[in-house]
Amino acid sequence: MPIYEFRCAGCPDFELILPMGTAPVVTACPTCQGDARRRITAPNISRTGSSAFQLIDAATRSAHEPTVVDSTKPGVRTGKTQRYTSNPLHQKLPRP
Numbered sequence: 003m004p005i006y007e008f009r010c011a012g013c014p015d016f017e018l019i020l021p022m023g024t025a026p027v028v029t030a031c032p033t034c035q036g037d038a039r040r041r042i043t044a045p046n047i048s049r050t051g052s053s054a055f056q057l058i059d060a061a062t063r064s065a066h067e068p069t070v071v072d073s074t075k076p077g078v079r080t081g082k083t084q085r086y087t088s089n090p091l092h093q094k095l096p097r098p
């Protein structure tokens with residue numbers, strides 16, 4: 003059930019949990035029994051299942067507990083590697 007927030011003129015705001023669509027515009031304040039009007043507030047929608055939340059959670063977790071791997075990624079060549087580049091533009095780069 004949704005939480006509805008009410009505001010009394012002389013008291014702190016209070017919340018009531020009511021079935022959807024049954025919240026009155028004006029209700030009795032639990033403190034002073036005066037009129038308290040319903041406030042329009044932003045809905046509290048959870049993002050725990052969204053992909054954005056999962057990405058943030060995975061990034062935070064990997065910062066503290068990196069995933070341990072016991073093999074290389076598939077498709078990565080591990081044998082003979084090319085020591086120098088074959089790109090002719092790399093010949094113009096400054097040498098140490």
Ligand SMILES: [Zn+2]
Pocket residue numbers: 010011012013031032033034035036
């Ligand atoms: Zn009140």
